[in-house]
Amino acid sequence: MNLFADIRAAVITSLTAMTQDGTLPEGLDFANVAVEPPRDAGHGDMATNAAMVLAKPAKKKPRDIAEALATKLAQDPRIDSAEVAGPGFLNLRLAPVVWQQVVAGVLAQGTGFGRSDMGQGRKVNVEYVSANPTGPLHVGHTRGAVFGDALAALLEYAGHVVTREYYINDGGGQVDVLARSVYLRYLEAHGQEVAFEDGTYPGDYLIGAGQALKDKVGDAYVDQPEDVWLAEVRGFATDAMMDMVRADLADLGIKMDVFFSEKSLYGTGRIEAAIEDLKGKGLIYWGTLPPPKGKIPDDWQAREQWLFRSTQYGDDEDRPVQKSDGAWAYFAPDIAYHYDKVQRGFDALIDVFGADHGGYVKRMKAAVAALSEERVPLEIKLAQIVRLFKDGEEFKMSKRAGTFITVQDLLREVGKDVTRFIMLTRKNDAPLDFDFSKVTEQSKDNPVFYVQYAHARVMSVLRKAQAAGLPCTDADLTTADLSLLDHPAEHALAAKLAEWPRLVEIAARTHEPHRVAFYLYDLASEFHGLWNRGNDVPTLRFLQEDNPAASGAKIALARSVSVVISAGLGILGVEPAQEMR
Template sequence: MNLFADIRALVVAELQALMAAGVLPAGLDLAAVAVEPPRDAGHGDMATNAAMVLAKPAGMPPRAIADALAVKLMEDPRIAGADVAGPGFLNLRLEPAAWHGLVRAVLEQGTAYGRSTLGAGRKVNVEFVSANPTGPMHVGHVRGAVVGDALARLLAYAGWDVTREYYINDGGAQVDVLARSAYERYREANGLEPEIREGLYPGDYLIPVGEALKAKYGDSLLDKGEQYWLTDVRDFATEMMMAMIREDLAALGVQMDVYSSEKALYGTGQIEAAIKALRDMDLIYEGVLEPPKGKEPDDWEPRVQTLFRSTAHGDDVDRPVQKSDGSWTYFAPDIAYHYNKVQRGFDELIDIFGADHGGYVKRMKAAVAALSNGRVPLDIKLIQLVKLWKNGEPFKMSKRAGTFVTLRDVVDEVGADVTRFMMLTRKNDVALDFDFDKVMEQSKDNPVFYVQYANARVNSILRKAREAGLDVRDTSLAGSVLTSLTHPAELEMIRKLAEWPRLVEIAAKGNEPHRVAFYLFELASDFHGLWNRGNDDASLRFLQEDQSISQAKIALVRAVGVVICAGLGILGVTPVEEMR
């Protein structure tokens, strides 16, 4: 049940009736007609912009349209009032029975309440994390992993067919550096002093790799030139790093559907095929780029390169795909990888990138637009930095990693649920402060605690109701007589529940899972407020002498718990039933 969508359908139906009756011109486009919560709750339960958006195409004053629509809407038993305000906004008030029906729908549908068919089964690929397989994931990867996984959960909840994908960056020079670093740990495992020179990875996490290499090769690789061992050690170390990354992701509650290798694109003809596809569209040419901004003429060496005409698809400049020496640029395999996704039949692509990839957005979108003939949209979400704090000071070092705080450091310190929720308390393109002390506080200033406390409070009320002899099964609560839920505070609580299906669709349309975390905090705040008001107003207490009234109030409480659990499910957070 989506009450906002239901009332919008009513508004559209009445507008169509007015067109059929000749009150409005026929053929008006109603796509922009919306029904939303009013900016001021005192104005009503819902508001529609119908008269404002139709006035110009209809050639009529907006108030005239609003007046005619208000008369028609008042014929529906759900509508208690339809008031025209200002130049033509139409504010609606619903009968209490409409709100009571919503509580019943939540209890009947359970956590399916709010699920949507918006995605219509379209196939969407969400690529996220994609960390270099050279070491443990750091705290920046944590945020990208949480955002990507929560987004995948959100889209699935809203009707998309979702594939989670990890792109293994194992085709560049960094994996050679990994091999050389692992080789030094191999020498160490054989009793020699490792030479962790500048440019190598210094973290202790490579010690087990060195030991595993010794177990496999003994001392047979010692004192040999790297031409004899580089490939084998690189593949061995990469595999061990990916096993560690998979374990770290699992600790965070993230499971990938597909792991794709950059290295697998080389020597298989896939890069060549992607570039040929662009060449066939006359989007590949040989040319010389202008010097980058800020470069002096004597500091710039013009050279002929193979270029992608990305400006034909919205980029600022054309981009090189092949260097003058014939080797591919970093961009070329990324083009091939996204071409592979297009060929796999995805209807939409989403990439979750680190903030340092901002310059990559336009060129990647241009490539996908070209290779899919504009059929497949690509949305790229940039993840801003996470600043860690502990004991009031910046928290920066991890001995195991060598230079940074790892994903496991964070999860081991505060748990996966706290980590996941907190990583979604800001929009992805805004920097986030993660304070190890504050995220464990039991206060309203800690949003994850506040939401979990609301769910625990729901379960506490249900336990007390059960002890009082009430039947608190969802089926029984859904059959309760709810007409006693008339207090403005109770109706306001139900209005917040009514926003959930609409919020899901808004968040899914914008690929913005943080909206779910924001909504849950607001819902929890409203529920705590309702509970607190019962301290002063006995009529708002959830257990009353009249058992039927208690049953109705408990039904509302349980409905709040259902929506909190549904929202936490999207965030990948386990609901807490009891605070300890």
């Protein structure tokens, strides 16, 4: 049930009739005709731009089209009035029965209310987190993890088939640094004093890995040269860190479908195959890059190497894929990884990167466009920084010093649900301030509390209704006389419920799960407003113990609110509260 889509269909039907009776010319394109909530609720329940977008191609005044359309729509029993406003906007007011039908639709469809088939089963790969396996996840990783997971859930809710994927960056030099760091902790476990130099990681999180390595190999690597132990310790350390990452993800409520190892691309011919594919398309050539813009370094010199013609697909310059000594450039395994994704048959790819990867976007999009011959779109979403505040002061993170704030630190402080919700209260590409004092306060200014409080209030109503012998089960409520929902404040709450299916499709289409968090806050606000009005107007209270029929209708409305809140929180990965403590 999508009321906005239904009313838009009525508008299109009326416009079609207007072309048939000669009011409008034949051949008009109705694709840009929209039906939306008005910016000012006082203007009506819905508004359409039909007259504005059709005036020029129809060679008619917008108001003339709007007035004719209003006459047609007035014949629809769902529409109480259609009023022309301004230069030609058309504001619609719907009949009370429409809002009653919305409540009935929510109760009948349950968790299916708002689900969409707009994705039509298209296969989408969402890659997110993909942190280097050099330590536990920190707060910066958390935002990308939560955003990617909510986006994947949103796309599934809207009818896509989603694969959640983590790319393990275990093929680069940073894993050698990790191995050396674990080796130092291994020596420390044997009672030696060590110094963390040359960029090694001094964090305490490696102490356990050093002890585990000692337990596994004893003193076999003590005082041995690096060529004896590096390869083995590298694999051991990577596995230990990935176990830590998987545990962090699980505690965040995230379960990946695929963990893809960068290391698996080396020595297997997979990088070579991807580059050969580009060579076969004439997109790899032997050449030199121009000097960097601005001041040229004293030691800069042009070097011939194999380059990818990424400028052919919108990049600022061509990119190296293989150096003159035969070593692969950093970009090559990423090309091969995305070549693998394309070959797996995905219809669309989404990568969630950290804020520091902005310069990598154009080249990666160019590579996928070339590899897929522009059949598979790649969208890259950047998760901007998170600033932590506590007691009025900002927390700082320093991974090298081993003093960064981890996911576990965050979860111990506020828990999974608060962490996830707050991480989704800003658009992904906007910086986010995470204030520990604000996210735990019980006030309207704390969005996660305000939404959870609304759901908990509904659960309280249901418990009290059961104790009083009033209708409270979903089976009871589906037979309630919803015509008794006759107050404008009740209609306003039902109207907000009606926006949910439309919101889901917009959020899924734009890849913006934060819209779900915003909507839930607005729905909670509408619900709390009705609840508070009941303090002054007894007939608006959800429990009418002397009138079971009215109670059934009002409890049905409240239950509908909890159904939609629960569905929205499910997309965000948050458990709905049953009661507030």
